Amino acid sequence: MSITTPISQENIIVGEVANGLPLTIPVYRLKGDGSGPSVYIQANMHGAEVQGNAVIFQLLEQLKQLNLKGDITLVPYANPIGCNQKSGEFTLGRFDPITGTNWNRMYHYNSDLVTQFAKDHSQYDDAALKNNFKQALIDEIDTKLNGPAYLLNTGKRIALNLQKLAHQADIVLDLHTGPISSKHLYCPTYATESASYFNIEHVLLIPSDFDGAMDEASFCPWWHLSDALGAQDRDFNVQVEAFTVELGSQEKIDLTEALNDANSILSYLNHKNVLVDARHKPSNITRYACHLDDYFAYYAPIGGMVEYVAPLGGHIKAGEPIAHVLRMERYLSEQPLQTLSLDCDAIAILHFASASVNQGTELYKFFTNVFEL
Amino acid sequence: MSITTPISQENIIVGEVANGLPLTIPVYRLKGDGSGPSVYIQANMHGAEVQGNAVIFQLLEQLKQLNLKGDITLVPYANPIGCNQKSGEFTLGRFDPITGTNWNRMYHYNSDLVTQFAKDHSQYDDAALKNNFKQALIDEIDTKLNGPAYLLNTGKRIALNLQKLAHQADIVLDLHTGPISSKHLYCPTYATESASYFNIEHVLLIPSDFDGAMDEASFCPWWHLSDALGAQDRDFNVQVEAFTVELGSQEKIDLTEALNDANSILSYLNHKNVLVDARHKPSNITRYACHLDDYFAYYAPIGGMVEYVAPLGGHIKAGEPIAHVLRMERYLSEQPLQTLSLDCDAIAILHFASASVNQGTELYKFFTNVFEL
Amino acid sequence: MSITTPISQENIIVGEVANGLPLTIPVYRLKGDGSGPSVYIQANMHGAEVQGNAVIFQLLEQLKQLNLKGDITLVPYANPIGCNQKSGEFTLGRFDPITGTNWNRMYHYNSDLVTQFAKDHSQYDDAALKNNFKQALIDEIDTKLNGPAYLLNTGKRIALNLQKLAHQADIVLDLHTGPISSKHLYCPTYATESASYFNIEHVLLIPSDFDGAMDEASFCPWWHLSDALGAQDRDFNVQVEAFTVELGSQEKIDLTEALNDANSILSYLNHKNVLVDARHKPSNITRYACHLDDYFAYYAPIGGMVEYVAPLGGHIKAGEPIAHVLRMERYLSEQPLQTLSLDCDAIAILHFASASVNQGTELYKFFTNVFEL
Amino acid sequence: MSITTPISQENIIVGEVANGLPLTIPVYRLKGDGSGPSVYIQANMHGAEVQGNAVIFQLLEQLKQLNLKGDITLVPYANPIGCNQKSGEFTLGRFDPITGTNWNRMYHYNSDLVTQFAKDHSQYDDAALKNNFKQALIDEIDTKLNGPAYLLNTGKRIALNLQKLAHQADIVLDLHTGPISSKHLYCPTYATESASYFNIEHVLLIPSDFDGAMDEASFCPWWHLSDALGAQDRDFNVQVEAFTVELGSQEKIDLTEALNDANSILSYLNHKNVLVDARHKPSNITRYACHLDDYFAYYAPIGGMVEYVAPLGGHIKAGEPIAHVLRMERYLSEQPLQTLSLDCDAIAILHFASASVNQGTELYKFFTNVFEL
Secondary structure (H helix, E strand, O other), X not given: OOOOOOEEEXXXXXXXXXXXXXXXXXXXXXXXXXXXXXXXXXXXXXXXXXXXXXXXXXXXXXXXXXXXXXXXXXXXXOOOOHHHOEEOOEEOOOEOOOOOOEHHHXXXXXXXXXXXXXXXXXXXXXXXXXXXXXXXXXXXXXHHHHOOHHHOOHHHHHHHXXXXXXXXXXXXXXXEEEOEEOOEEEEEHHHHHHHXXXXXXXXXXXXXXXXXXXXXXXXXXXXXXXXXXHHOOOOOOOXXXXXXXXXXXXXXXXXXXXXXXXXXXXXXXXXXXXXEOOOOOOOOOOOEEEEHHHEEEEEOOOOEEEEEOOOOOOEEOOXXXXXXXXXXXXXXXXXXXXXXXXXXXEEEEEEOOOOEEOOOOEEEXXXXXXXXX | OOOXXXXXXEEEEEEEXXXXXXXXXXXXXXXXXXXXXXXXEEEOOOOOOOHHHHHHHHHHHHHOOOEEOOOEEEEOOOOOOHHHOEEOOEEOOOEOOOOOOEHHHOOOOOHHHHHHHHHXXXXXXXXXXXXXXXXXXXXXXXXXXXXXXXXXXXXXXXXXXXXXXXXXXXXXXXXXXXXXXXXXXXXXXXXXXXHOOOXXXXXXXXXXXXXXXXXXXXXXXXXXXXXXXXXXXXXXXXXXXXXXXXXXXXXXXXXXXXXXXXXXXXXHHHHOOOEEOOOOOOOOOOOEEEEHHHEEEEEOOOOEEXXXXXXXOOEEOOOOEEEEEEOHHHOOOOOOEEEEEOOOOEEEEEEOOXXXXXXXXXXXXXXXXXXXX | OOOOOOEEEEEEEEEEXXXXXXXXXXXXXXXXXXXXXXXXXXXXXXXXXXXXXXXXXXXXXXXXXOEEOOOEEEEOOOOOOHHHOEEOOEEOOOEOOOOOOEHHHOOOOOHHHHHHHHHHHOXXXXXHHHHHHHHHHHHHHHHHHHOOHHHOOHHHHHHHHHHHHHHOOOEEEEEEEEOEEOOEEEEEHHHHHHHOXXXXXXXXXXXXXXXXXXXXXXXXXXXXXXXXXXXXXXXXXXXXXXEEEEEEEOOOOOHHHHHHHHHHHHHHHHHOOOEEOOOOOOOOOOOEEEEHHHEEEEEOOOOEEEEEOOOOOOEXXXXXXXXXXXXXXXXXXXXXXXXXXXXXXXXXXXXXOOOEEOOOOEEEEEEOOOEEO | OOOOOOEEEEEEEEEXXXXXXXXXXXXXXXXXXXXXXXXXXXXXXOOOOOHHHHHHHHHHHXXXXXXXXXOEEEEOOOOOOHHHOEEOOEEOOOEOOOOXXXXXXXXXXXXXXXXXXXXXXXXXXXXXXXXXXXXXXXXHHHHXXXXXXXXXXXXXXXXXXHHHHHHOXXXXXXXXXXXXXXXXXXXXXXXXXXXXXXXXOEEEEEOOOOOOOHHHHHHHHHHHHHHHHHOOOOOOOOOOEEEEEEEEEOOOOOHHHHHHHHHHHHHHHHHOOOEEOXXXXXXXXXXXXXXXXXXXXXXXXXXXXXXXXXXXXXXEOOOOEEEEEEOHHHOOOOOOEEEEEOOOOEEEEEEOOOOEEOOOOEEEEEEOOOEEO
């Protein structure tokens, strides 16, 4: 089989640890013919969320056999500290083990830059606006990376290095997983139509607020630029789409499922005109959506040992059991087995990864006020 | 339905933490008529291994409806520190988080006591031997617990408190789980015949050596006493049976499976004449055994992201794939997907709980040189 | 010696852990004659920051010999999870080990309540305003605590229970420590004058923004109420003072130093008219202040092994060495010992607790643009 | 200043982590003229015990200006996993975070090899015995390192790589620290005389048992060979000396103290005839010794907040206070401040690194039955 698109690799250094070993991240690049949008896909920013690496593997296996219109950059193992932080058998890679800061809340966004840019560049045509703004975002990151090293903490340095790559793209996909989870997609509301090209049943519609994550860092500047120009009566579409793709459960590699998810992503990329002569189409499934405000975290109302009984992706009726909580310390004096339920209909999206929970541990997250896309 | 056997509860204090809160363990007791052997069952010594609590729940639900010949003591939540040690979502409860010492390697055994006892009591009849030796074991523990508090570390104090309860019984079951695991039973070789009364397909036959675990701490003194008296040409059977029952995977509560396992235990207890008029019988399954020396730990020969493909409990042929290791950092320069296999036939008993492994992480444990019981 | 003021104790339950043990916090109360402001003091919200417990001990030892004008509530061991979370020898109690969330960023503040209150109550006199607003804040917390348990996560439930106590007081002190640290005080700018009554050389002046901490949760509502009423041309002083008192280094108990700090706090309370006939006066020391924006975090520009050489509390000149970084992996190929310095004059307030640092680890925090109070 | 002895560097690979990054260790070598014994010194096998790296730095700074009789190999950062395992601010590097196994208990020793060697080689002369046995030890390690990768766990692979280097030397120093600790030396009893050449006041005399540590792995084979040959009436001195040097407290770099310790080591090496024309002599200090059986671990008899008052290295009389334990949860109902003491005279060698302790936490270690060397 002839390989159509060559792949190149670069290893970027994003830090160094106490004994001086460098923290490196592999970056794979495929060149398009320049006629389509460029793409950035990363995986494994949270250490335990490994399945995205397998999806990137399956993407590479297919992409090398295709011709591309847009450039594609793929970054597995995006967090070399989180990847390797073990605590017992599990990968304690959701937050910096020193500070507790979520690795996916350290990206950079400067709203002043957007405001000023909108003021200074309103007379530019669309193409120039896009190019100049993209460059401004990259320059902002470069200024930080090239500034005094003592101003950057560990996670910020990793995040900025990744963000610099992401800002070069028109499409950004950040591959994550939940703890024990069904597949779902974080989608900015302006890009709702695109959600239908992924083979993902559950779509979470998020607003334009910036809370530090990669997807937000990628689309917020463009969304806010569009708003700011709109306030000047200039119509300028949001030029970048960015999604967080939640692939299922953490701590698992499933190569077959990874192929399905690679196909899902290729379907979306095909829709966005990134691929030449590709036949990837979305599956004919019903897609359920809810707004972020309706994404409901259910905390354990009591401590205990939990049997999770709500099927992930399942449509739960108000009052149906979602979990049993076993409490063996008071077997004689109270009901040792308690049943939990919801007050409203919902879809169970994910649950906690352990049966052993404190009062107040996040047990489940649910879609509520669900509608079909 | 009338409850036949009343249950009593006592909470024992096994320590206190830094802010002075006591560490307590619930102890449930059911009285028999004294005509059968007494039983001690504990669960959750390792924090993540919670399913034994559910099995104790299902045992209590049934036992309270039965009449008993022997007393039964049941101890869920045996390790109040391990139960509550979270690191990320997972329960880091296999070892003391301060020292790294495995909580199930801190029980006490004094071989000198056995030797001396055998010397001093050889003229006693069997019943007196048994009673006196049991008391001697309990006294030894009491001496330690009542000695200066500054001589006992945290885990030893917990272990001694549990061991004091266990030494009062003729039958000891310590309920554990593996990481991701099929059910299996640690069985001392002298008690091989009893293994057939549990509904557990995989039996690991272990020698009389003491390595600090509860099962060993329970049977080693009796086994060694039997040996020591045998050396004096006195025939004295091992009077205590003790097993570690591995119930499946950690971090999970499954009440249905817990009922199955409760029935498995009741089948064994019925065989041992603990129950009155019970009809619990073992299932008609093939039981596979191997000796501890043939219990084979397979370490990751390379670091990477692992797809586990050997079915747990499955009979693997030499050369068959047991895992794929994805290595995305050298996709272009080496084979990014490597397949692991074994040199010999084996049964896959358990595997590591995370897909993300260092070179040298224990990937799997296998039964080799398997035989049918 | 006669004890003048009786002390009462209540244990409040703020949660329960997986094996059902309750999380309790001791609350000590001393009654005043009602003629002075009431006081709330808590310690050890971060698990490793234990010295505040010793300060509360020394306060109790003295307060029971004094007569009081205002009520005083003292809460040691404020965080029963953080207190007991060990990882190796150290107390990993700065953030929830499951989520990474800083335990001192989970307090509650509802700015809408303030806005609405200012609108509805502008015609009230000062005393009624104060009483009603205090009650409104307490009611807000009660509503959350009495609402559905599944809406509260673990840390929020602890925080709300503490905040309910704090809202009842006119003066709130939250006792913390740094990692390796000199003493310093977080002081809201409106209360700058009060800072001079603590025997603490370094004062950090903070704005009225709410970022989730206890001090902010205590003063922000009152500060914002004062602002909102000011906008209606109603002059209403901020009625509550709240400080975070940083007592020095974590993981240490020093009873002598605790007595000094108790005297420092009594000096402030005496100034605020809480004590009857007390002679506690502030020490005659120079107090240095800086604004929060000038509180400078210096991150390790390289990974390595750090010898900290800036004396804590010391006035550092630009260019003076603050640390040496040893890098033994490239002894032959680069300078193995590198010296770090600052670009500006500063006071070293605290440094990291370990010599072993990654690139980007927070090495030091410095006061810059320092002025005398 | 002319550099007399050139230094060469090699980086050895001892494993790889989940994202494929290699674990490397720097190895520095200086050549002697072959007329003296060869030396192996390593540091930082436990992640938090960093001061040995600074001692190796100070050794290199001096050694490069000396001529050597024996070869010297120096290995800082001996444990690339332990070095970089952070949990909060501290370096959780005493045990494998996955398994809890102490990194310094994984070295290899095969007593059968010694027994067989003694049988087979008794007719050899001393020099041949030494050379052949050294080679046999190295071959044994090589066989393991070159065997199937799936037989080696992560820590064993690191340990074997280091042990291979150590077995090539006649003198082995493993540089460690305690938690909060005075300097002390683990010394095999046969080498007691050598202890007087280190500037270390406290000497712990240990027997020839193997418990998995580097010092034992280095001297046990030779000690046991000497014994086995002695049983054949062949007089063959132990040919290797190995010490664990405890440099003080963990998590600290002190370059001045490191120079003192480098001089202490050079004094010993000079005594052993490793250096040419060196003037390093031991200090004139009193050295106190005790036997390992008299090295007394004192566990916290109650949980609480500890003020450590026994001066490290101080001679404590029976009954003198060693610690105060503050217990703030029962201030009214029991004595909130309790004083701990010993039943016998002792020297305080080290104490726990945190004030916050559970009942049963190791508070102190003491030399008892002390004698002067």
